[in-house]
Amino acid sequence: MVWIGIILVLLGAGCFYGAVHTQRRVHAMMAAETLSVPELLEQAGIAAELNGGPGRFRKVCEVVGETAPAPVGVLRSELTGTECVWHSHRVERRYESRDRDSEGRTRTTTRTETVSERTSPHGWPLLRDGHTIGIDHGGRRPDPVEQVLDRFEPSDEQRGFFDRGDRTLGYRHQEWVLRTGVPMYVLGEVDDRDGPLIIRPPADTTQPFVLSTRTEEELTRSDRQTQRWWARGGAVLVVLGLALTVGGVLT
Template sequence: MIWIGLGALVVAAVCGYFARAAHRKAAVMESTETLPVKDLRALHAAAVQAAGEGSFRYRCELVGQVQPHVKGALRSELAEQDCVWHRHRITRRYEETYRDSDGNQKRRTSNEVVSEFSSSTAFFVADASGRMVVRPGQHQVTGAEKVLDRFDPHTGGGNRLHLGPVSLDLGGGSGTIGFQREEWLVRPGSSFYVLGEAADPDGKLAMAAPAEGGLFTMSVKSEEELLRGENNKVLGFGIGAGVAALAGVVLLALGVFG
């Protein structure tokens, strides 16, 4: 009973952590200014005139439509569709032999991510007043369209697997059942929201993750949708924390005094 009570208190602490994290994220989004591209460029020009290039850093939000960068649209690696950003994950499903606590040999199915990639190529976010470069780095895009979710059984044929342009070394490949392929992308023209830091470290103004840490969010969902999701997390995790804490205290009391 005592151990169950302690476990419930741990669950309460975890739920409380996630509730606080969601609350902080919502608070940052609500307090960060949304700027037209024209106004952001005007702030940058004033900073350059006052202090020179490389001195500008300003946290803000941009809302607009995504456009490919200078060299044109990207091509996603698995579905091979035009996009401005893409991400894929390939998971190997396999069977392995293990021994249980009694020493008996058994078989189980496990999963192993064998390939995961997010494009880091810059793209534009454009509104009615202009367009701004966004550098995604290795960050993901919330709400990106999932264009591929397929399981392919493994048919053998060597230790290298070719999935479109992606080539994988399977090593021994023993026990492989098959591969789950998933891919997400953002199409040109999609509505886009970005919260980050506008800066010109190389003399060229762009939005990216804050240099000294902090929230960086890219999404095809609107700010209102994101806020609604975070507030729902606050409510859900908050209720979970309260219920688990109460249960933990009651169970501990029963275990100690019961």
């Protein structure tokens, strides 16, 4: 009982950490300025004059606009060929595994392993009022994105187990895309180190990077609700864990 109580207390602490992390993101969105590309270009020009040239401008802010094709052109996703500015896919193998325990008994379990996973490396421009700013997603997935494929294909290899002791049941194919013309909200750090203005994950890793197809209002409302659930869940787990721990010590 004592160990169960300790585990519940630790889980509760994890919930409180999630609540604090979510609250910090809400505060960061509320505190950040929403700037247009002309305003950022003006500030970058001032920074270049003060610092003896471009390349040193840094500004944490919010940018909103619509997705547009990158200079490389419109992309096509690898599994469905959907036109987009960003895509990601994952292929999972589902299989039965046969294991033998120390007493010689055989047990069959169903497991899943990822056999292929890839995200397009290119960023894309964000367009608003005829002006664009580049987005470097830094390997992050926009939230949320459109899922265009979720299909399970049974395998033909249905008879007998392989020498390594498993049998393939099939493969699950999933793919997500971000199309052109999708409204986006981005909170990150704008810089000119590559020449054109690009917004990317902040150099200070304690600062949040938000890349979303939802509005700031939708994100704030959702995060506040999530923060409340984390806090309430953490309180319940800590109280229950302490009760079990104390009860176990006293008995």
